[in-house]
Amino acid sequence: MRTAVLGGVLVTPDEVIEDAGLLIEDGKIAFVGTREELEESEDWEDELTLDEHDVILPGLINTHTHGPMTIFRGVADDLPLMQWLEEEIWPLEERLDAEKCRWGAALAAVEALKSGTTCLVDMYFYMDAVAEAYAEAGIRAVISHGMIDLGDEDKREEELKETRRIYRKCHGLEDLIEVSLGPHAPYTCSEELLREVRRLADEWGVKIQIHVAETRDEVKQVKEETGRRPVEYLDEIGLLGDDVIAAHCVWLTDEEIDTLARREVIVSHNPASNMKLASGVSPVPDMLDRGVTVTIGTDGCASNNNLDMLEEMKLAALLHKVDREDPTATKALKILKMATSWAEGVYSLAKIGRIEEGYAADLVILDGSSPRMSPCHSPVSNIVYSATGADVKHVFVGGEQVVENGRVTTVDEEEVLERARECAEQLTASNRT
């Protein structure tokens, strides 16, 4: 089946094409150009005609989140990180089960798709239930079972066993789900666990997701335990590589930034979470200057509190301007690339992040009739500084239309919201007993 997308302003993101013509074949982009060029050279069976002012961009890639935490939205705000984790989040997480994670993930998928995200990098628990929800909704995901052993050998074996189970059960599910390894952080995982993670990543050819240098306290703790700062330590034990997605990366020395660049680590910048938990400001402009691949993630809904990547892009752009007192510190096109083409290395099942021939047809169309999209002096500016997730009109994943006129086509949105609300109620009700 060949489907044409006709009209609108296309942002690839390297190029802007007015009155665009796109051809989708077998889930991939088969032609990129103007409508006129497409009409002259190709034919098709099906077509979608866009309005003149609609803006087409690659599907956004959220490189760090914990999808099921949507059911924690608003449960505990305005607390310091460790108190928030120890007194609020971890006790609630102990009450989770597969059902709650499944519906939390379904809500995450609906929210993500409706706000233009087509791929999530996700670390949590009950990941087979999560994978099922993502596959059903038709969103791509790089999932991992979040592993914490705190130096306990039995716990370590349990965590690795669950990771192997998830890998065998979910890797490649519906050609959307990619399984990765998820050691939580250098301060919650033993050196033995981290070394085993590297060995398995090499053996299976999969990615590693890990939180790194999120807070000042973490740096202190890792230093006390290992004599090294987090990035130095992870490099010394051989964990770092181009298959590593390192979330946060707030507290870094220049040497550590150079190490991240040299090892080609993919950094996930999470501005909303860092601001909300007052973790600090990640040195993103320095990382970009020194050649680190920086991408954008929302983190979980307990510390954000939404999964809107359009909002996250704006926060990423604004945070570093005010931090550096320099409005040129982070420019719109760079920010858009951080959320699309620069994040392509997080996923291996298909080529994503750009609108180019041979890439997966993961497309977002923003509604040109929205007041926030009008006028359109610069589509890139409108995407980064003005649009919100509410401006998303259509979304395609692998050529499949998963959002049509703002509605998810793959699952029953009302049912997902209702079931997720029920799970959230059960969670907090059991906490009160």
Ligand SMILES: [Zn+2]
């Ligand atoms: Zn996180």
